[in-house]
Amino acid sequence: MLIINTFSITSAFAQQSLFNVPSVETTEKNKYFFQEQVDLFSKGVANTTLDYGLGQGWETGLTIPGVNFYSGDQADPMLLVNVQKGFYVNESWKVGVGTQTGYTVPFHDSSTEFATFNYWNNAFDLNDWGKYYLGVYSANKAITGNSANTNFLAGVELPFTQNVHIMADYIGGKNDIGATAIGLVWYASKKWQFSAGGQFSNDHHSKDAFQGAIVEFTFVEQ
Template sequence: MPALLLLTPAVPAHLARLPPRRPAILLLALLLALLAAPAARAQQNLFNIPSADLTPQGKVFFQHQSNLYGGGYWEAKNHLVYGLGKGWEAGLNVVNLQMNFRRGNEWLGINRADRRVPLAPLVKLTGQKFFVLSPRLSTSIGTQVGLNPVRFGGQHRDLTHFTYHLWKWTPRHHVKVVAGPYLSDRGTLGAGNRAGLLLGGELPLSKKLLLMGDFISGSNYASVSVLGVNYLVTKRVQLCLGGMLPNPGSRNRAGLVFELNLLGYDPDADEPAAH
């Protein structure tokens, strides 16, 4: 396919034959342990699901995520969010940046034609509205809408979206469970289901270390579970490391996830309230 340059994330045959895993069990164990958790400073975002934390008005949040797979394959995502006030935030996502360092001159992954996997790369505008229902319960509705900026052979760009409705329950200070449905399309998810469930949570282990994980249901390209830790270097700098496991039947790859979070505010001092 002339519009598909290399890096389609198809799973090698020997990986496709591996027995099904159930990584969501690990995440469930994390969520069940939340009620007994000690307090620690909150983090702004989980690994793969959208943030259920509101960015304060006039403040910014930036996240870089790198996914490392076998065979020299690398994928990156970048998120920039700005707090608009009155429960609103907006931002810019640049995702599906793919490289394979073992491909010689053909190391950059650009997907325009293979409908089994998402468009790559993608640039999306984001927006999210938050509603605080009680000191422990809040909800938000958000969407990420964008297109693939790279064109080949006169082909038009495709518009794609990822829309979600999240609920966040905070049983203790800076301890949270996040859950809700999502709806998307093939440009973002590739082959597989278009709707499903988002689930995530974080559990403070100490004042500097959080155990966290998230899960995206289904059998599409995004259907994985990640379980890892977040080290709070300072109030505004966080380093995260996790293991990523594919959902059974998704044919995704296992890998490592690295994140860098930069907050333009102190989470405790500038904790916002939506209306």
């Protein structure tokens, strides 16, 4: 991934996303990145990402979200191709522009559905005061579950100790992806990161507003 020392919180580490919001970090040329996120208690859903660095701030790979491994949810998973370009505006402001686009996999339904999630995200590094994210996304019905939606992305990562940070993110909209997540990330080494937290739906009037506990592990090839 593209790493420079001006981004102090993640100068030695990088991650494809916070919990749900893209982090705008990109994989170094000819290196691999792997991330697995699992909702343990509520829906039993796994989300998998594998990326390859192309150089000059570009990366591409595959994302497989929505694989149900013990719930009764019959929703089809998706197979998405992801592409991202990251670049620096100045030494403390980085921008990421990307897409995750593909089709549903017809495990339960006989038909496929086109799915796309596109974003522009900004990362602002304030050194010891943390790292902050603000952006916008546009996604179609296959992603949101109801209708095409354009809304905000936001996130924050604050140092708690040298290797443990408080992390939270937000995806706007009252739809399948609209949620707030908050927890901790442990930078175990330059290659391995582990995150855990809770996720809450933006529909606060729903009895299922708490969507469950999230665990996530990340591997970055060095």
